[in-house]
Amino acid sequence: MEKIIQVDQLRKEFKSFSSRSGLKGAFRDLFTRNYKVIPAVKDISFDINKGEMVGYIGENGAGKSTSIKMLTGILTPTSGIVTVNGMDPHKEREKFVKSIGVVFGQRSQLWWDIAVQESFRLLKKVYKVPDDVYKKHMNHVIESLDIAPLLDKPVRKLSLGQRMRCELAAALLHNPSLLFLDEPTIGLDVLVKLKIRNFLKEINEKYQTTVLLTTHDLTDIEALCERVIMLDEGQIIYDGKLSKLKSNWGEGKQIEFQFADVEISRMKLNPLLTELEAEWTRGDRQNVWVANVLNDEHVISEVIGRVVAAHKITDIKIHEISTEEIIRNIYEEGAINA
Template sequence: MNAIEVEHLRKEFKVHKSRSGLVGAFRDLWTRRYTLVRAVDDISFAVKQGEIVGYIGENGAGKSTTIKMLTGILTPTSGRIVVNGMNPHKEREKFVRTIGVVFGQRSQLWWDIAVQESFRLLKKVYRVSDEQYRRHMAEVIDMLEIGPLLDKPVRKLSLGQRMRCELAAALIHNPPLLFLDEPTIGLDVLVKLNIRQFLKQLNERYGTTILLTTHDMSDIEALCERVIMLDEGKIIYDGSLERLKERWGQGKRVAFTFAEAVTAAFLQQLTEGLDVVWKKGEQPNVWVSHVPSGGVPEVVSRVAARCALNDIHIHEVPTEEIIRNIYEEGAVHG
């Protein structure tokens, strides 16, 4: 059974359109103008149990609106949603016991009380037995390394500490499905690495299904084999991260560190007839060539035959750049 099934999902908002100027403000008092904004536009997808899926897109693409519909916070304008075999809106009380949700800019912990007191309150809300709580939360607390934080009020925690506690709070009832909306926003590199490692362990140990929205492509690369990409409320790509790289990331970057200064004109003449774009590097005497994968040997051969080199580095095109190129070029679904 799929953990999530979405068919022809649509969400529209009625937004007040203000008139300009003082006269327009007075007119708005009596007759308001509205415009219809389609945040999610006829999307369909399914997520299998045990998958970790990256749900990505630019700001305003419809990611958070989708998450809110899948978790029952918003009601769809039209379409069909089945999550953990239930309708999130019609079976609300039963449904919420089967999901965990973390919003990176929202907190489910009480600000002025100790973290463990928030956990105990959530334990009562989800009707978790003492034995289940002790057994499961001992593992979660250990994996997230938050034992020393349990006696502290939430307001005294750093952002990274609070996010680890937020994750633990979302898992008190050991849900089979976890929604993460920008869980690493604003966190430093070490905290991000710890959270990624925890999510991998969670998925391997319990088979927890995870739907992750983020702007950090390193999160996607570290955790997700599959990505769903949104643009203006529509799905423009649904498939493996590897296939995305193969289809849109063809080519490599070859960075040459020259023993002596060279010019762009000289390099262009040297690689004339080849599909190469040269750019000046950030370091002295470093030039970076953007080359199709099959053309790397010829470029390296021509440059090495005519120039004294101190170093050569060959890099894959970063996933973040691939994603940016897709949005700029207007990719089609596939």
């Protein structure tokens, strides 16, 4: 398969100034400064094929944004090789940016005080998109994202959800083969998120657009991506199918108990799980506790039987362990083998 992104031993280090303590130290800093080298990305390697939709996830400070900036040519790597669409993003920047689309949830590529359609026309000239191609492609994008009523409004007059749909349309104006999405649904309501997800699926199927999605909203990952790349402290700790991650780490179930006694405590509940591979976590209310158990009929029945026999229960729910819970457990326990 055609490789859109190729990363080999990619590394990025930053120099950080370390000040000395006290007046004497401050005086010495005027003449000689102490620096320490901080590695933000540590020799990562991966390939992404044409048409893939990949979730790029990790905690704050894991190295996601730094590596995305190297992939888009904003930052120069300290060492290693990065090739995107057959080009070096930093050395061939002018040609390279015409082949990608980028949406940053916290930044805008639209002009704040002019109408959305005027921003689109300016970007059309920047990317040198022919009139007939622009009209055909953008009519489809505008209809799919339902932004026709917004075209004559200044960007500053749009709500967050409206602006993000227009940002996505702007990123796809030149129909790029690769789309970088950094928190594209942050702060959006459920209906807008659904519209954006459906549209991304549609362009992926229609144009084989490759998507690299960075987000903390794991429902976006579950809805769009079969593959995830997980970073921790600048290193890749998992690269593979989301289904494999869930099957390997999400084999348990969660039994949610709502107790009649609002004073119920872990001390009272712990003895009920003796000799069972299970543990308690507090729920979203004072009288709600969750038993995390193995996906085993005997264990599940035993836990429910013991709890119901010992305490008055007003409600019981059994849940599959969520992707969010799986990811949280992985980070708490350290690293995993891909």
